[in-house]
Amino acid sequence: MQAAAKVMKVFVTRRIPPEGMKILSAAGECEVCLWDSDEPVPREELLKGVQRAHGLVCLLSDKIDAEVLDAAGPNLKVISTMSVGFDHMALDEIQKRGIRVGYTPDVLTDATAELTVALLLATARRLPEGVEEVKNGGWSSWKPLWLCGYGLSGSTVGIIGLGRIGLAIARRLMPFGVKRLLYTGRAAKAHAAEVNGEFVPLDTLVSESDFIVVSCSLSPETQGLCDKPFFSKMKSTAVFINSSRGAVVNQDDLYEALSSGQIAAAGLDVTTPEPLPTNHPLLTLKNCGPSPSSLNIVAVVLILQSACGVRKNSPFREREHGRANQNRKDATAEVTSTDGAHRGTNRTERPKGKP
Template sequence: GRYQVFVTRSDMPQGGVDLLMKECDVKISHYPSVMPRDELLKAVTGTNAIYCSLTDKIDKELLDAAGPGLKVVSTISVGHEHIDVPECRKRGIKIGYTPDVLTDATAELTLALLLSTSRRLPEAQHEARTGGWKSWAPTWMTGPGLAGATVGIVGFGRIGQAVARRVKAFNTQQILYYNRSERPEAKETGAIKVTFDEILAQSDFIICCAALVPETKEIFNKAAFEKMKRSAIFVNTSRGGTVDQDALIEALKNNTIRAAGLDVTTPEPLPLDNPLLNMKNCLVLPHIGSAAIEARNVMSELTANNILAALKGCVMPAELK
């Protein structure tokens, strides 16, 4: 018979789902949102493949629920901390993900967040809408520019490097990066490798593009914010877990740093009573880094093609090794 595939949400981009339907029996969740866990555990029973997103926890319990027929888990994301990778390996289950195809989209959003935070666009729009705009004013709504600035990028993988190439076009003075491993290809961006303490102390803008792994968990803690310039702008488009969020809230309250722009938080969604949502010097976006229409379409097709290849025993276009 045909392979069984389970798709964990009803609102996945159609392109990938169509590819699967041509060759497999596809069951799709009825929820255009995160499926309740108990229903998810039942729904995956006996399936050969799971098409999931970063909001689904793929752990031992879920793999047990799916049973021994499960061959592949494919996530429509580059991040994969929601998947128990060692447990999948142990069981011979392949993992698909979506690197590269979302790099440009995420770098674009990072630049948008950087400029919106530094030049205070949400505040400025609020003023225009609510009558705060009385006249052109020489010192009103000012914020630091990128030209002549030092930009530090923490985590210099595909996305970090794509951010560096874009930032360079703004006539920055220099771009620094910090990465745990050597990045020989980083040379081409012109960015300079420094230590974590150096990047904190020297940067006017600090951008986090680091994958969340044990070594990067809460690297942006109280001590890190205290080492930054008081004029620093902090931007995070990686994972909320790289930041000690309580320390960030304190740093923004006490003007230890100037402002923050966050596409990722802990938890997600951020509860409406979280102080970060009510601070003028903090801009929070709802994890939309890869949400360019083109990127999401290609991500959905790649997620499907990873499943099709794994089921047929072919080389997957993007297997997490």
């Protein structure tokens, strides 16, 4: 008896862990085509890879526009992006073609929160600088004030964007003895009570916080939010952490604030571009610690399960069974998270949480 023919092609735009490949390979309906590299897929290879694909698994660095959709053709039914945000996709074009979009608003929450806290601690306590001093012989003897950093105990922490990730960060920081937790955003959050969060105007948060964590989504309102006036209001001893999107920060203004001593230090999980060129001015500063963004293996597995509809009650499997959105009369694309929640969105709306 012959094996059933594979009927769906899924193109994946980046090398994925073996666990993820096992998930896709186990879906008998899927023929998996992979750009087998840790580097971003070149544009011409992306256009070639999506041809006749039924599903596309992409990353934030992949621009999914009309050209890509045209190259894919009418077979394309679902796009799954390994990201919390989806501003790299032309949702208006996607909606016109009745394609479902999946993103991952929650599977990266723990990983991002843990990395943000680690980055904050390392930056505040000057750990990268200390490691370099040990390596290059700069540590000669004990000095009482050498490499003194800043502690969380008794401090005021300000979080810009107390969504899923912002709240997860706050939960992890409070046991360090944080005295006040300030946050700002579009509106006060009921869940802020869990961490005794105080909803305050942005200017208040910036001027009163010892640590500022940026965890908002990227939107026209937040692009370039952290600029020269922003940094000028910060304490000279304050530490700035960005784990949202690079475009939220004016990096030239950040460099000026750091190099002049206007603020104490910065830790960056995200930059523009990614990665920063090795000759970028920020990389010359001892008080600036960029780190590469990283995905949790659990997140990768969940994303890939959804892409092939192999998860129980997967919204993408429902899409293949006829729950199409071609006949929707509004001008929005149907966006589905990995928790099964459906969201209609247009180009100006963004999901909450990290970009």
